[in-house]
Amino acid sequence: MSRIGKLPIVLPQNVQLNVSDDNIVTVKGPKGELKQKINPSVKIKVENNHIILERENDEVRSYHGLYRALVANMVHGVSEGFKIVQEIIGVGYKADAQNNLLELALGYSHNIFMEMPSEVKVTTINERGKPPTIILESIDKQLLGQVASKIRSLRKPEPYKGKGIRFQNEVLRKKAGKSAVQK
Numbered sequence: 001m002s003r004i005g006k007l008p009i010v011l012p013q014n015v016q017l018n019v020s021d022d023n024i025v026t027v028k029g030p031k032g033e034l035k036q037k038i039n040p041s042v043k044i045k046v047e048n049n050h051i052i053l054e055r056e057n058d059e060v061r062s063y064h065g066l067y068r069a070l071v072a073n074m075v076h077g078v079s080e081g082f083k084i085v086q087e088i089i090g091v092g093y094k095a096d097a098q099n100n101l102l103e104l105a106l107g108y109s110h111n112i113f114m115e116m117p118s119e120v121k122v123t124t125i126n127e128r129g130k131p132p133t134i135i136l137e138s139i140d141k142q143l144l145g146q147v148a149s150k151i152r153s154l155r156k157p158e159p160y161k162g163k164g165i166r167f168q169n170e171v172l173r174k175k176a177g178k179s180a181v182q183k
Contacts, residue, residue, distance in 0.1 A: 005064030009051040009072045012079045017051060017071075019044050025071060029078030032119075032139045036074060038067045051075070077139035084148045086134040090163035093155075095132045097124045102134070106155040106165075120147050133168075 011017060015029040023040050026033065038044070041060040045052045053068045055061065076082070088095055094105040102122050104112040116122050119140055125133040134151065138144040148167070157164035159175045166172065 003065070005053055005055070005068045007068065009068070009075055011046060011049045011051055011075065013049075015075055015079050017044075017046060017075070025074070027071070027074040027078050029075075029139075031078050031081050034074045034078055034140060036070055038070075039063050042067050044071070073141045077141055081137055081139050082141050082144050084136045084144055085168040086136070086148060086151060086165055087168055088132045088134070088155075088165050089157070090155075093132065093163075094126065095124045095134050096126075097122045097134075102151070104151075104154060112154055114151065116147065117143060119143055134165075 012029070015027060018026045018028075020026070023038050025036050025038055025044065027035075039060050041056045042063055043054050043056065045054065051071060053064065053071065055064045088104075088106070090107060092105065093107060096103045100116045100118065100120075100122065102114045102116060102124075104114070106112060120136055120138045120143060123135045123137075125135065136144055136148055136151075138147075152165045152167070155164040157166045157170075157172050159173070160177050162172050162174060
């Protein structure tokens with residue numbers, strides 16, 4: 001039995017779960033609606049405000065925990081939402097968000113413009129004395145992680161000074177660099 005798959009998911013009062021005949025799970029909540037197709041061998045039951053996933057046979061054993069995690073993320077996303085905070089470390093590095101367009105100045109010869117998906121809300125904070133901050137919010141955890149990863153890939157933190165885009169509270173291992181040789 002999957003350790004993750006057998007855990008029940010608490011269904012909040014303001015969230016509705018519906019499973020269609022073609023195995024599409026729809027979760028509706030105050031923040032929005034998400035859909036996910038699941039394997040027909042994994043059955044979803046709702047008992048006493050708890051969602052329980054069961055598998056019919058051991059052929060879909062590897063999917064049991066996966067679908068439980070996906071449904072749990074959907075329930076959490078439509079009820080509370082997800083948030084990722086990134087910091088930009090480096091002299092002259094800037095970030096600016098207008099509507100769904102993110103403008104980044106990362107030391108290249110030109111600014112980078114990224115259009116965000118409609119499901120992702122982006123805001124930036126530029127305070128004096130602190131590094132520029134990008135705040136990404138969405139109900140879809142997978143899409144949010146993908147967008148954050150794409151932003152980080154534009155200027156990964158380098159190992160000597162740590163300049164680049166990093167997640168908030170991310171710990172980087174820095175290298176020592178060159179040292180003078182004494183003779």
